[in-house]
Amino acid sequence: MKINESALFGGICDSDCEKMYKCLRAKTVGYCENETIYTYGESSLNIGIVLSGTVSLEKIDFDGNRTILDRLSSGDVFGETEVFAPATGDEIIVVCESKCAIVFIPRAAITQRCSKVCECHTRLLDNLLEMISNKAKRLSERVQILSNRTIRDKLMCFYMLEAAKQKSRKILLPFSVSMLADYICADRSAMMREIGNMNRDGLIESDRRRISLL
Amino acid sequence: MKINESALFGGICDSDCEKMYKCLRAKTVGYCENETIYTYGESSLNIGIVLSGTVSLEKIDFDGNRTILDRLSSGDVFGETEVFAPATGDEIIVVCESKCAIVFIPRAAITQRCSKVCECHTRLLDNLLEMISNKAKRLSERVQILSNRTIRDKLMCFYMLEAAKQKSRKILLPFSVSMLADYICADRSAMMREIGNMNRDGLIESDRRRISLL
């Protein structure tokens, strides 16, 4: 994937893109699995664009518990705001899930548009607007899921949203069953037990990552 | 409060503001307590700006359970994206908490900038960008809080964040204790019990809305 295929540069032609890459003082860096790409609060003067691979946004609290706040893939952006300012004692980081390439751009270069107020820069802002909206949307979905009090309700909420996205009552989890537990912030074994109950109660039919809503 | 005092129109002079109010086809409407102002999915062709008063974003699920997704006051914006697209069977609405005035602007009027590509319109987009970022930040805080598994941890997380905002270890809840239970998605009585335990364990000293972190 090239930078001009990312959502941030959508609608900007190749030659303009190259000019902007320089104008924006962008840099591309490669990472391997489990490498820490970004620490919120520290290096937050840059925004990052995922060119390829998958990364996850994780919160590590003072007890060492890991929570996935968000998962990003090709074309997604992080650090575009101080959205994930960590609470005292916690740490919020971006970690490489699978080998990836990241483009870093100084935040100032984006918001302080160039003296020429060029069309491209305006387009860039438009794109950024939509991307942050999407991030807000994902977060809001997460809040919807987490606002349920029981594991069963959290799961049903997640399944429903996923079914809507996949336009089918038979869904395939976008990540491992263990990660689902992290995502809905529940104990894995308790979640497994509840999935078993839901099968028994005829709510769903599930086999590992494959779930049918009944 | 006048429209040009809202964050959306920040940095735009009065006369320009008036012009834009017309150019953007804006309309101001007043609401009384508990009135429903906006239903996501239905009237989402407009964005709304809270001029005065307080409104809350609520999810009503099919069982009738109410969850507060967000609270907005003077200068805040809602409907700027389809951020709160309701899950199937649920309803997401904006409800008036205390007597308020709302400015509605057709969404298209904002994103499709006027033919003149005027400075004001660009500024408007900049402002919108920052506001959505703030919304994402609030949502992310909420996720941080909800990602804790016990009521105690949720409360501590909330207290910490609030202490940081109020720059003091003695904090005053921004809403009623009952609403706090809704906010952290816990049963009120269970939360009260846990607050009692935390006092007993010497973690906090609390009296109604007044809390000291020890």
Added chain:
DNA sequence: GAAAAACTGTTGCATTTGCAACAATAGGTA
């Protein structure tokens, strides 16, 4: 192909939570 690692699935038990029902205390109003 064998060993290692990661993931999936299960169970007993102590703790936490939700639920229901009720008591006590502000705050507002006639």
Added chain:
DNA sequence: TACCTATTGTTGCAAATGCAACAGTTTTTC
């Protein structure tokens, strides 16, 4: 003042959840 209402605070009990420990299965790695 007396009354009404909203909010805050309390408790018993059943149900849900987390925790720990372990077994089976799949995937990766050498």
